[in-house]
Amino acid sequence: MAKGFNARPSASGGNMMSQLAKLQEQMAQAQEEIANMTVTETSGGGAVSVTMTGDQQCKAIKIDPELLTDGDAEMLEDMLLTAVNKALESSHKVSEEKMAPFTSMLSGFGMGR
Numbered sequence: 001m002a003k004g005f006n007a008r009p010s011a012s013g014g015n016m017m018s019q020l021a022k023l024q025e026q027m028a029q030a031q032e033e034i035a036n037m038t039v040t041e042t043s044g045g046g047a048v049s050v051t052m053t054g055d056q057q058c059k060a061i062k063i064d065p066e067l068l069t070d071g072d073a074e075m076l077e078d079m080l081l082t083a084v085n086k087a088l089e090s091s092h093k094v095s096e097e098k099m100a101p102f103t104s105m106l107s108g109f110g111m112g113r
Contacts, residue, residue, distance in 0.1 A: 027102050031055075034095050041086035048079040052087040054094045 034054035042049045047067050051060040061083075067076055 023102065023105055027099070030098050030102065034098050037094055037098075039087055039090040039094060041083050041090055043082035043086065044075075044079040048076070048083045050080075050083040050087040052084075052091045054091055054098070056088060056091050056095075058084070058087070 035057075037054035038051050038059060039054070040049055040051040040060075044064075044067070047064040049060075049062045050058065052058050061080065063076070063080075067079070
């Protein structure tokens with residue numbers, strides 16, 4: 001019979017697997033929380049607002065009706081672009097902050113950055 005066949009995992013190996021399973025569960029919970037978080041950013045002094053989830057899903061865009069009476073489509077496009085990009089940036093930041101503890105833990109296991 002091959003050496004180690006039917007051998008039980010060492011205590012440290014089993015403990016590490018248990019820690020990884022717990023970490024995986026915590027990461028899944030954090031990812032769910034991120035998906036449920038929202039950020040709202042504005043441009044044009046609040047004339048345009050964009051709400052986005054932590055996992056970068058756009059949930060709402062609001063435009064002050066007065067902007068539509070001007071008929072300046074280019075200005076509105078610029079405001080929308082600015083608000084969307086700000087919301088994306090905030091969303092990424094929220095996600096990175098929430099996942100930072102896991103990134104550092106994984107690097108301790110030799111799996112992170």
